Amino acid sequence: MSEGKPLKPLDDLDVRLRKAQAEQKPPIGDGINSPDGSMSGFGMAMRIGVELIAALIVGVGIGLLLDRWLETAPLFLLVFFFLGAGAGIMNVYRAASGLGLAAGYARPPENINGNGDKTNERT
Amino acid sequence: MANPLQQFEVKTLIPIHMGGVDASFTNASMFMMFAVAGVATFLMLSMRGRALVPTRWQSMAELSYEFIAGMVRDNVGSEGRKYFPFIFSLFMFILFANLIGLLPYSFTFTSHIIVTFAMAITVFLGVTVIGIVRHKLHFLSFFLPAGVPKIMAPILVPIEIVSYLSRPVSLSIRLFANMMAGHTMMKVFAGFVIPLGILGGWAPLAVDVALTGFEFLVAFLQAYVFTILTCLYLNDAIHLH
Numbered sequence: 001m002s003e004g005k006p007l008k009p010l011d012d013l014d015v016r017l018r019k020a021q022a023e024q025k026p027p028i029g030d031g032i033n034s035p036d037g038s039m040s041g042f043g044m045a046m047r048i049g050v051e052l053i054a055a056l057i058v059g060v061g062i063g064l065l066l067d068r069w070l071e072t073a074p075l076f077l078l079v080f081f082f083l084g085a086g087a088g089i090m091n092v093y094r095a096a097s098g099l100g101l102a103a104g105y106a107r108p109p110e111n112i113n114g115n116g117d118k119t120n121e122r123t
Numbered sequence: 124m125a126n127p128l129q130q131f132e133v134k135t136l137i138p139i140h141m142g143g144v145d146a147s148f149t150n151a152s153m154f155m156m157f158a159v160a161g162v163a164t165f166l167m168l169s170m171r172g173r174a175l176v177p178t179r180w181q182s183m184a185e186l187s188y189e190f191i192a193g194m195v196r197d198n199v200g201s202e203g204r205k206y207f208p209f210i211f212s213l214f215m216f217i218l219f220a221n222l223i224g225l226l227p228y229s230f231t232f233t234s235h236i237i238v239t240f241a242m243a244i245t246v247f248l249g250v251t252v253i254g255i256v257r258h259k260l261h262f263l264s265f266f267l268p269a270g271v272p273k274i275m276a277p278i279l280v281p282i283e284i285v286s287y288l289s290r291p292v293s294l295s296i297r298l299f300a301n302m303m304a305g306h307t308m309m310k311v312f313a314g315f316v317i318p319l320g321i322l323g324g325w326a327p328l329a330v331d332v333a334l335t336g337f338e339f340l341v342a343f344l345q346a347y348v349f350t351i352l353t354c355l356y357l358n359d360a361i362h363l364h
Binding site: 046047050051053054055057058059062080083084086087088090091 | 278281282283285286288289290292293296297300301348
């Protein structure tokens with residue numbers, strides 16, 4: 001590093017430090033659509049398939065447990081089956097359109113190109 | 124033909140019973156210890172030199188560190204840095220579990236849903252607690268998105284709650300299903316090699332060779348997916364929209 005050319009003077013150390021710090025703090029990505037780390041096609045396909053099933057499993061599980069607890073045999077199973085199916089579709093929609101994982105249809109506010117774009121808000 | 128599911132059997136090695144709880148040391152526990160020991164040995168031995176110009180081993184260790192540090196930075200931001208040790212441990216543990224499981228005669232404990240579910244529920248509970256601590260009651264806005272008509276709330280809130288509760292399930296099913304399906308498929312094809320004889324046995328053998336390569340990809344990919352989803356859940360809890 002220090003061989004050959006003279007050492008860099010310390011007065012531009014401040015600039016270099018700030019540059020290094022800025023590199024450490026990039027804007028927060030929205031995860032799935034992050035420029036570098038987009039998942040492979042296979043990973044995405046697996047993710048979407050599992051997402052659909054998992055919500056259904058949770059819905060049916062909650063329904064069965066509530067039914068067993070309150071002894072209202074098929075009532076909660078039916079209700080939560082459809083809620084689970086709805087949640088599964090919603091998970092898939094969110095995963096596929098890159099809305100992030102939190103509730104709602106708004107794009108993450110950190111996402112610059114998605115900000116203020118209301119076309120996708122309700123589909 | 125050997126049972127292709129035999130490889131997933133949990134065998135008790137040292138029986139331990141404490142107060143009616145079966146806490147025996149099984150082959151799953153043994154391979155978990157191997158994974159932890161493997162990670163520790165890999166990182167400690169490869170970083171022993173601490174050279175400015177890294178050796179091959181040191182650059183492997185640095186590469187894995189940089190990979191996860193970059194993932195946390197990109198997906199959670201600078202507030203996520205304090206969760207880096209947990210996320211890095213999680214990634215290395217799953218990665219080593221998957222890779223050790225590829226060795227012949229070994230046991231893949233990530234192919235058991237209880238193992239992956241335990242990890243996923245830990246992540247889920249941790250993330251939920253972080254969200255509640257940081258946002259207090261505002262955290263409940265998770266379940267009622269802004270701008271939704273009030274009349275939709277009775278339908279939408281249960282759906283959102285089910286969707287939120289499905290996170291640990293989908294996280295664990297993904298890892299477990301990938302590992303189990305891959306290993307079963309390999310065993311099924313391997314079971315055809317000898318019965319088909321010297322003429323036909325080559326075809327399933329070739330498939331198995333290809334599957335082994337594919338399994339290496341899946342081992343990395345699933346460790347990556349588990350970790351990146353942990354980062355995304357963490358990001359959701361820290362930056363609530």
